[in-house]
Amino acid sequence: MNRNITTIVFTAVLLIGSAGMAGAHFTMVFPSDSEATVWDVTPEDYIAELGATKTIYLMWGHPYEHILFDMGSVPEVSVMKPDGTVEKLPTEEITVSGQDEEGELGTFKAYKASFTVDQEGDSIIFVKYEDEGENLIDFTKAVIHCGEEAWFGWDSKVGQQTEIIPYMRPYGMEESFVFGGKALYDGKVLAGAPVEVEIYHTLDAGKEIVETAEEMFSYDPPMVFTRLTKSNANGEFVYTLDEPGIWFVGATMEPETGQNIRGVFIIPVIEEFPPEEEAPLSSAELAQAVAEAKQAAEDAKEAAAGTPSTPGFGVILAVTGILGALFLAMRRK
DSSP states (O other): OOOOOOOHHHHHHHHHHGGGGOOOOEEEEEEOSSGGGGGGOOGGGGBOOTTOEEEEEEEEEETTTTEEEOOSSOOEEEEEOTTSOEEEEOOEEEEEEEEOTTSOEEEEEEEEEEEEOOSSEEEEEEEEEEETTTTEEEEEEEEEEESTTOOOSTTOOOOOSEEEEESSOSSSEETTEEEEEEEEETTEEOTTOEEEEEEOOOHHHHHHHHHHHHHHOTTOGGGTTSEEEEOOTTSEEEEEEOSSEEEEEEEEEOOSSSOEEEEEEEEEEEOOSSOOOOOOOOHHHHHHHHHHHHHHHHHHHHHHHTSOOOTTHHHHHHHHHHHHHHHHHHHTO
16 A cells, blocks of 8 residues: 655645544553553563463554544453453553544543463453443453463353454464454344454554545545444354454444444454565576676676785685675575
8 A cells, every 4th residue: 555645734634534534433452561552552462471460451442543532431341261260350540642533632531450360371351341422332352362372262252242252263363364253142143243343553653544545545535444344144254354463353233222232352463474585596597696796706807907906806806796796686586
C-alpha cells in the first residue's frame, strides 16, 4: 500500500473528517509493563514466564485508527487458569494518552488488572464491558501463554453471554494464517452474526494509514478499517489475518430490542517465520559475477602497472577488484 503523504492541508482535513465514520469500537486488552509502554504492545507481550506478574491494561476505542474514548463503566475482569479455575481480578482506574475522534491529543479513562502466572499452559483473560453510548455489552477474551509446548486451555469456554471459541491456537500464528472459530450466544450456536475483524495500529501508524485510506478510498474509507464477514449456520467463520500485529475478531448478537451483545477474541499475529531469505545466485548469474570480477582484476592490474609501489601492490589491487565486483553482484540480489 502506498503510504506517502503529500498534502499537509488535505491530510488534516481527512483526519478530522474521518471521525464521524471511523471503524468499530473494541475493548483493547493489552499486557504491558507500564502505562508508558502500553501502546507498544506486541505478540510477545501475550507470552509469560512461570511465576511472573502479568498486568493487563483495558482501553476503549478504535484500534485501527488509534482513537480513544473514556471507559463509561468499570469493566469486569477475570482469568481462567489452565486447570480451569477462575479468579476475578480487581481493577484500578488509570489514564492513558492518545487521540480523540477529532484528532486532538489528550488523556482517557482506562483500567488495569494484574494476576500471577502460577501454572504452565494457557490462561484466558476475559472481560465484560458495557458502553451505553454504543448500546453495546462487550465480552472480550485474550490468551496469555506460558511454557514450552504447554498448549492447552486456549479453546476453553469461559461462559460469556456471547463468546468466540477459537479453532486455531491463538499464538504462534504467522501473518497470512487463517483464523477460524465458532460464535456462541448463551452457549448455543450464533448463526448469521456479523463478524468484525480489525487490526491495531500505534498512533503515528494509525494517522498515516487512515490518511492514505481516505485519499485512496474516499467513497468508503472504513471498509478497509473494519473488515466484515458472517458466521454460518453452525456459528462458524474464518478470516485471513494478513499482517503481523494485534487483531480483534468480534461476533455480535443483535437482538430486536435492547443492547447488542458482542464476543471478541484477540489474536496476536507474528511475522512470517522463518524470515524470507535472499535467493542464491543462479549458475548464469554466478558466471556473470565471476566475469565481472575478472575484468575488474584486469583493470586493477593496468592501473597498478604504471604506479610505483611496494611489491605485491598490483596483486592486492587485483584481489580487491575481484572482491568488490563479487560484493556488488551479490548486492544486486
